[in-house]
Amino acid sequence: MPYSPTGALTTLPAGHPCEDCPVRPITICRSLEARTLADMRRMGNMQRLQPDQPVLHEGDPAKRVFMLTLGALKIYTLLGDGRRQVTGFMFPGDFLGITRDEEYAFTIEALRPSELWWFSREAFDRFVEANPSVERELYKMAAHELAAAQQQMVLLGRKTAAERVASFFLNLLQRGERVSGRTETRFNLPMSRLDMADYLGLTKETVSRMLAELRDRRLIRLETQSRVEVLDRAGLADMAEGHRAA
Amino acid sequence: MPYSPTGALTTLPAGHPCEDCPVRPITICRSLEARTLADMRRMGNMQRLQPDQPVLHEGDPAKRVFMLTLGALKIYTLLGDGRRQVTGFMFPGDFLGITRDEEYAFTIEALRPSELWWFSREAFDRFVEANPSVERELYKMAAHELAAAQQQMVLLGRKTAAERVASFFLNLLQRGERVSGRTETRFNLPMSRLDMADYLGLTKETVSRMLAELRDRRLIRLETQSRVEVLDRAGLADMAEGHRAA
DNA sequence: TTTCCGCGTTGAGCCAAATCATCCCTCCGC
DNA sequence: GCGGAGGGATGATTTGGCTCAACGCGGAAA
The missing domain is CATH 1.10.10.10 (Winged helix-like DNA-binding domain superfamily/Winged helix DNA-binding domain)
Structure with a gap:
């Protein structure tokens, strides 16, 4: 259930680093001005992942947020005796790491060779504060995820x-x-x-x-x-x- | 799992309409200045509910958002053959109606005699836009709800x-x-x-x-x-x- | 091409929870 | 206090999906 931001896709000047980004039209970046987008890009770090490679573990300090540009990831939590619940799959364009907690409550692993951009949560929080339109997109995205989660509860419960x-x-x-x-x-x-x-x-x-x-x-x-x-x-x-x- | 806003509780001048509100310390109102809070109060409408009385039905146009101040509500969705999944219970202080959709995807009913404040979604959206701190609280609340939803998936799935x-x-x-x-x-x-x-x-x-x-x-x-x-x-x-x- | 290994499929039997049935208890109204 | 109704508890039986077991097959390496 992909999140789709609203509004027109910002056009970029030739030579912009995000010019050829395959997921820009389907992420929160869609609504950003060229200048702001470049700021965000500079803040990010690209990480390549092999299948089964972990991105983070349940209990790790929640110091980063992520955007997937290529591949696929799974998100899961474990019970004490090894029972596992996969709470979601991530695909290109998805944004991840939204939490108020100090620690991640889930583990993330690559399913396929993937490309993942990460941002220091601290820097990202500052970026969000300076860019209300991003905050709005994040809020909409969270609302969308919440609706999807409710659908999944119906699936799992009934x-x-x-x-x-x-x-x-x-x-x-x-x-x-x-x-x-x-x-x-x-x-x-x-x-x-x-x-x-x-x-x-x-x-x-x-x-x-x-x-x-x-x-x-x-x-x-x-x-x-x-x-x-x-x-x-x-x-x-x-x-x-x-x-x-x- | 109640949402708890962060930061200090704003002190109100004597005679403020929200002075004796029992849920202010535990809702998004907590962070609002006296003036802004009064604006929000004026925008709201109080509705008393009897047990089993519906607040809204799945499919209704999503024109309102809600805050519960007294009592308890249940939120559920139905499958075609009558199977039902209750996706949440609401208690005083909870905020409700967050959605990007044009229609509600769930039904809400009172469990007990309750007092519910509602706001026109249109007016509330304008209010949020004018008050970034509210947007931030809503975003945090949504993130919190999302974490709770993931826990519920573990419960239902495993x-x-x-x-x-x-x-x-x-x-x-x-x-x-x-x-x-x-x-x-x-x-x-x-x-x-x-x-x-x-x-x-x-x-x-x-x-x-x-x-x-x-x-x-x-x-x-x-x-x-x-x-x-x-x-x-x-x-x-x-x-x-x-x-x-x- | 062949071999091997691990994922995927299929079968047999079992069990946790659903279903069906009945009874009980509590809370109303009178 | 009494009677009735509806939610709650409990027992008997059924069943959908789990567990355990065996086998098939496809992709990777040699």
Whole structure:
């Protein structure tokens, strides 16, 4: 469920460092003036990540905020006995690290080779204070995340296994569409079956079985293990909302 | 988990309309100057609510935001076949209606006789724009809600029935403590067993059984059906986090 | 091309919580 | 105090998804 800032995309002068940034149209940067954007860019630090490489751990002091420009990340928290809940996946354009706490309450790891920009939280806070439009975008983004979190509570609290997987796939499809700006029928699964299971409150075996069920009902096709084609979007939506026939 | 604004409580001149407001110390109003606070007060409208009385319905145009000063509310969404997920309970001091959408994505109803202040969203947006400190408080509040939502995802996705009820009770206890400012051993349950079940992703029967289990383990005592005394807080915390013995 | 390793799939049996059924208790109104 | 209604508790049974186990397959390295 990507966040989409509002308002017109600021045009940049030739030679601006953010000129070719692939995610600018879909992040908080969208609304920034060339000058301010350059300030922000100078404040940031790019970090490349390999699959499974951690960005930060639960309990680390919350000294940085992040923006993903390439790849995919997962965010999760652990219970004492190893049970894990993935609370979200991050895709290019997503902004991360929003917290009032002194320590991160989650762990973040790369799913794929990724490029991540980080900002000192202290410097970023000053930047936000000096740029009310950024504060507004952050607030909107947080409100958006909150709405998404409520949807996920419905999924985790009340949906069946098949409904959870169908809902998740629709969300991934819609995210791809909002980024590309056109209707899509395919999407990637950059995470493992176990990651999906821990996001959906299921086991990896159940996820596998539900994939088989969606396939057998001709709602989707698995082009490869990590690429899905949606064959019957309306049917998938029906299943996601619990309108499905027995 | 109540939101607690930061910074010193603004002192008000005698005769200020918010002088005796019971929730000012625990809301976004805390940081407002007497003048600005009076503006906000003038913008607001008080509404009394009876138990089960709806405040708004899912799908209504999102034209108002709210602050609760007395009582308790529940927030829920429905699936097509009547399954219900309670996504939160509201207590005095809570602020509500934050959304970027044109329509509310949830329904709100009173649990108890309540007093609710509402503000036209349009007027409130203008007020926020004119008062950056309010925007900052709203952003912090949203970030706080987001952290709470992530905790609830862990609960719904990975905790057992007993752990869910124990976690919920600890949260209620902590909320009471943050409001009163001192250690508590008792708290109220203003909602029905069914409301609790729909919040915790369980059935009312299972909630009932888990209450009996917590009672039998001497972790809590039910003073009445809607008032709980915590007998063993550490034990309750252990159970909430899954550290419990078999 | 072959081999190997780990992820993914599929099957069998089990269990925690849901469902179904009944009873109880508390809180009203009279 | 009495009767009734509705929420809450408890017991019996069912079941969706988990656990445990075996196997398949695809991608990487040689």
